[in-house]
Amino acid sequence: MYHYYCLNPISEVGIDAMTENYVPVSDPKKADALLVRSAGMHDMEFSPELKAIARAGAGVNNIPLERCAEEGIVVFNTPGANANGVKELVVAGMLLASRDIIGGINWVQENEEDGNIAKDTEKAKKAFAGCELEGKKLGVIGLGAIGGLVANAGIHLGMEVFGYDPYVSVDAAWRLSRNIHHAKTVDELYKNCDYITLHVPATESNRGMIDKNSLGLMKKGVVVLNFARDVLVNEEDMIDALESGQVKHYVSDFPTPVIAGVKGAIVIPHLGASTAESEDNCARMAVRELMDYLEYGNIKNSVNYPDCDMGMPGDNKRIVLLHYNKPNMLGQFTKILADDNMNIADLSNKSKGAYAYTMIDIDSDIPANVERDLRNIKGVLKVRVLN
Numbered sequence: 495m496y497h498y499y500c501l502n503p504i505s506e507v508g509i510d511a512m513t514e515n516y517v518p519v520s521d522p523k524k525a526d527a528l529l530v531r532s533a534g535m536h537d538m539e540f541s542p543e544l545k546a547i548a549r550a551g552a553g554v555n556n557i558p559l560e561r562c563a564e565e566g567i568v569v570f571n572t573p574g575a576n577a578n579g580v581k582e583l584v585v586a587g588m589l590l591a592s593r594d595i596i597g598g599i600n601w602v603q604e605n606e607e608d609g610n611i612a613k614d615t616e617k618a619k620k621a622f623a624g625c626e627l628e629g630k631k632l633g634v635i636g637l638g639a640i641g642g643l644v645a646n647a648g649i650h651l652g653m654e655v656f657g658y659d660p661y662v663s664v665d666a667a668w669r670l671s672r673n674i675h676h677a678k679t680v681d682e683l684y685k686n687c688d689y690i691t692l693h694v695p696a697t698e699s700n701r702g703m704i705d706k707n708s709l710g711l712m713k714k715g716v717v718v719l720n721f722a723r724d725v726l727v728n729e730e731d732m733i734d735a736l737e738s739g740q741v742k743h744y745v746s747d748f749p750t751p752v753i754a755g756v757k758g759a760i761v762i763p764h765l766g767a768s769t770a771e772s773e774d775n776c777a778r779m780a781v782r783e784l785m786d787y788l789e790y791g792n793i794k795n796s797v798n799y800p801d802c803d804m805g806m807p808g809d810n811k812r813i814v815l816l817h818y819n820k821p822n823m824l825g826q827f828t829k830i831l832a833d834d835n836m837n838i839a840d841l842s843n844k845s846k847g848a849y850a851y852t853m854i855d856i857d858s859d860i861p862a863n864v865e866r867d868l869r870n871i872k873g874v875l876k877v878r879v880l881n
């Protein structure tokens with residue numbers, strides 16, 4: 495029996511995919527697994543019971559990844575599951591920034607009682623006119639799941655697209671249209687583009703990447719779109735750029751007290767992934783990842799431990815160990831098993847940075863003393879015996 499707790503509402507599609515072995519609890523401290531969307535977890539304390547956290551979404555800046563790794567808690571996300579939802583809102587953002595659709599709709603609402611509204615429209619509408627996207631230059635920073643879709647959508651809209659991502663994965667690169675220009679430096683993209691859209695994670699090194707220096711390199715009247723995270727943009731510098739006309743519009747999916755209501759800022763209440771399809775996709779993927787880990791120890795799409803998959807254990811017993819990535823860990827594990835005359839049927843050991851994961855299938859039962867001895871090895875963070 496596994497206990498889970500949802501820190502945010504998670505689509506029923508995911509919850510329904512759980513078997514009767516999964517029971518919701520009303521206290522997160524009693525949970526084997528937590529499901530989360532954007533809830534901040536940095537101040538949460540985790541109980542020793544907690545084995546895994548699944549972020550039904552992409553960004554994991556709300557989760558203390560390093561502390562979780564130290565406590566043997568595997569954190570998953572759902573790469574790509576909400577990418578189409580965000581892409582579509584980015585296209586909407588570019589359109590909102592190009593024509594004064596919002597101003598026009600407001601005008602209609604303000605004049606709803608005007609009996610001559612149809613006639614007056616034809617006089618008033620020039621105040622809300624704009625430009626088309628076709629033929630404009632779009633710069634996409636970050637060409638992963640979302641950026642790749644946005645870049646390809648830009649090509650379909652007839653835009654000239656520049657992409658910048660020095661760390662792009664081979665799979666993501668294969669998905670890009672060959673008509674996209676490969677920007678060798680981000681400055682090249684800043685200098686050339688009419689629309690610049692951010693699709694990078696909110697890592698320490700990416701914080702504040704859009705500031706007065708980068709804004710100063712951009713074309714006057716540029717549109718900047720941020721559907722990634724607020725902290726990527728220095729909002730004070732952005733306000734100066736909006737006031738001076740350097741930036742025509744800043745489209746952001748992240749309201750903050752600083753940017754909400756600023757003239758020229760088009761701020762959306764974090765709706766990028768708020769579609770039925772994205773929510774279902776994320777919930778389904780998050781639950782699948784949790785179940786595979788809790789029941790079989792398989793790790794797929796973890797952000798703090800390596801992926802490692804040995805399928806189902808069949809008739810064997812499986813023991814999984816979360817530990818530091820340092821010499822002689824495997825040697826110590828196998829010695830303890832050999833000293834107890836246990837036969838290893840299968841073994842996998844993978845590492846990611848400072849952390850590692852070992853799965854061992856044994857063709858006999860695993861006695862409590864073996865589990866205890868493994869747990870006592872210096873550098874072992876968590877041990878689970880799965881039946």
Ligand SMILES: NC(=O)C1=CN([C@@H]2O[C@H](COP(=O)(O)OP(=O)(O)OC[C@H]3O[C@@H](n4cnc5c(N)ncnc54)[C@H](O)[C@@H]3O)[C@@H](O)[C@H]2O)C=CC1
Nearest residue numbers: 552553636638639640659661662693694695721722766767
């Ligand atoms: N508004 C919303 O509702 C949503 C926002 N997001 C945000 O969007 C971000 C991106 O999401 P995905 O595309 O799914 O992630 P992803 O991991 O598939 O792609 C991120 C890409 O950024 C690249 N990258 C990292 N630092 C870079 C830099 N300094 N310059 C250029 N490229 C860089 C990486 O190489 C990677 O290819 C997430 O981390 C999250 O913060 C994600 C989903 C929904």
Ligand SMILES: O=C(O)CCC(=O)C(=O)O
Nearest residue numbers: 531532551552553767768
């Ligand atoms: O769950 C949400 O609505 C937020 C999505 C998001 O920002 C993400 O996946 O990074």
